[in-house]
Amino acid sequence: MRLRYTEWDPERHGSQKPLFEELFDLFEELLEHTAGDAEEALRWLRQLDEEYDLTEGSDQSIEDFIEELKKRGYLTENEEDGTVEITAKAERSLRRSALEEIFSELRKHGQGDHQTPHTGQGDERLPETRDWTFGDDISRLDATGTLSNSFRRSGLGDDWNLSEDDFQVHQTDHHATMATVLMIDLSHSMVLYGEDRITPARRVAMGLAELITSKYPKDTLDIVAFGNDAWEIEMEDLPYLDVGPYHTNTRAGLRRARGILHRRNNRNKQIFMITDGKPSCHIEDGQMYRNPYGLDPKIVNKVLDEGVICRRQNITITTFMIARDPGLQDFVRKLTEVNRGRAYYAELDDLGSFLFEDYVRNRRKHMR
Incomplete structure (x- = not known):
């Protein structure tokens, strides 16, 4: 291999991101905290610029950045009231950013503290190829196709180089598929x-949706939100997911998830449940029975019954508990025991690592 040395160019090779990318990263972070409310995120961005002068040393302003977001298709104006909203392109970017952030944490922290003795059977590589996407296994790289793309784009001269768009990977034939319902x-x-x-729960949901659609396209992911009742969430709705003045109807969430998985034509089925609160209500004869003050046995037993039904239908429940209350942890242990499932007591900043490792590992276990 020939090496070509050139003089260091700080503008071309420096580690500092272009201003647009830095502001865009900040804008996406603000969107996550505002549940996809572009108007509020932009207000916060303007306030940060007033206090910290984010565009110092540049001939661009925050208003220029906002106009650039519109030109690149990340923002659109509402014709009725003139407000701005994020587009489908921005929603996809949020999911991709969530995936990249969680995987960077996985690489940083290694394999985590919850390893398994099981090993998985690899996917069968096919002769057909496709464009590389984030998360693809590098062992499936199509070197010939990748180099051909590069030569067609940059030629064979001194300026030859590789870019992300050149990479090709072999398609794979999955030996098994997984149907997952994520309860939030x-x-x-x-x-x-x-x-x-x-x-963090919203970020994990976006990252998991992007992981499955990009790396495991034959798998399915459904999202169920639960409060006083339970309802399904489309992938496009994930950035806008927010809390309400709700009690916690865990039973309704499990029942809705179980109904979804019953319709899925997959042998391997699982429920991931992210929660921080005790079950505090359920619907009985069309009326809500609630008790927000403690682990009411009447409510708890209904949830445990759902855990048993899921076990009989070969649906594993994995609970990601983001609370440390001893009484609540005891309830989770009981649910895990009757379902023969799994439970993790995860910190908010580790939630994505726990969930992603468990998803990939459990998928491999079913593929044995």
Whole structure:
């Protein structure tokens, strides 16, 4: 291999991101905290610029950045009231950013503290190829196709180089598929006591959706939100997911998830449940029975019954508990025991690592 040395060019090779990319990263972070409210995120961005002069040393302003977002298709104006909203392109970018952030944490922390003795059977590589996407296994790289793309684009001269768009990978034939329902608690306790728990849960949901659609396209992911009742969430709705003045109807969430998985034509089925609160209500004869003050045996037993039904239908429940209350942990242990499932007591900043490792590992176990 020939090496070509050139003089260092700080503008071309420096580590500092272009101003647009830095501001865009900040804008996406603000969107996560505002549940996809572009108007509020832009207000916060303007306030930060006033206080910290984010565009110092540049001939661009925050208003120029906002106009650039519109030109690149990340923002659109509402014709009725003139407000701005994020587009489908921005929603996809949020999911991709969430995936990249969680995988960077996985690489940083290694394999985590919950390894398994099981090994998985690799996918069968096919002769057909496709464009490389984030998360693809590098062992499936099509070297010939990648180099051919590069030569067609940059030629064979001194300026030859590789770019991300050149990479090709071999398609694979999955030996098994996985149907997953992700349950997210939207009860009011997810934002109580000054701790934002819904933003990490929302980020994990976006990242998991992007992982499955990009790396495991034959798998399915459905999202169920639960509060006083339970309802399904489309992937496009994930950035806007927010808490409400709800109690916690865990039973309704499990029943809705079980119904979805019953319709899925997959042998391998699982439920991931992210929650921080105790079950505090359920619907009985069309009426809500609630008790927010303690682990009411009447409510708890209904949830445990659902855990047993899921076990009989070969549906594993994995609970990601983001609370440390001993009584609540005891309830989770009981649910895990009757379902023969799994439970993790995860910190907010580790939630994505726990969930992603468990998804990929459990998928491999079913593929043996």
